[in-house]
Amino acid sequence: MSAAQERRTLLERRTVVLAVGAAGAAAALTACGGSNGSGGAESVEQQQPGSDGAGGAGGAVLAKTADIPEGGGVVFAAQKVVVTQPTAGQFKAFSATCTHQGCAVKDVTDNVITCPCHNSTFDAATGSPTAGPATQPLPPREISVEGDSITLA
Template sequence: MSAAQERRILLERRTVVLAVGAAGAAAALTACGGSDGSGGAESAGQPGSGGEGAAVLARTADIPEGGGVVFAAQKVVVTQPKAGEFKAFSATCTHQGCAVKDVRDRTITCPCHNSTFDAATGSPTGGPATRPLPAREITVEGGSITLV
């Protein structure tokens, strides 16, 4: 198993642990009455739900500069094209719907037919894909990246 594959597995495990922890915290708030009007469990979202309190997808330190990480469960790829700049795109290749595999040297690669995409824009840079990867909305706050 490559170092990149091990990193992805660790990040996916971390995401699960954080999501479970967030769900537990939301349940505790609901059980305690949550009289502040915040909505308790109803406002605690999951990645991609767009709700306030959505679970953290990754830490900014987990996304390498010039590279990125594919989050298969959320079908999103998060990149850091240059220091401190984070982008997110659908991890589904626009050629035939395969999942993109990795991000290296500012390039997102699909393993099915070797389509490549620019990690800063999602635009195709090679292969049979002719349409860009759709952008996904993320927020970056306090060292955390959250899928909106």
């Protein structure tokens, strides 16, 4: 069993235990106006390596190529984008909003983008769903790689 499959199995087991507590917490947040618009996924780290403070939009540097691990990626919460490097020197970008219920994806490991809300997973090279409940791919985002800089278009 691969590390990604083991992690999915563990997450599925945790989901059963946490489902009731998560539903209660979500209801409490919604009732109290605590929703952040990301489906309750506030655990996404705001990683902005290489950022020049301009938020990664309009040609500002989002990251350096060295900041994006091969076979992995980085979620940029403020820009709602995930940048991946499926193979050496190949960079891809997708919306960081899960197509299932709008939660923010959390991380990229072993070329798998993971949404923590309902354990949907996506291929880091294509954005296509690899495990449900999501059935639609993550929409691609346009990036430009020039030298060692990655910019969000």
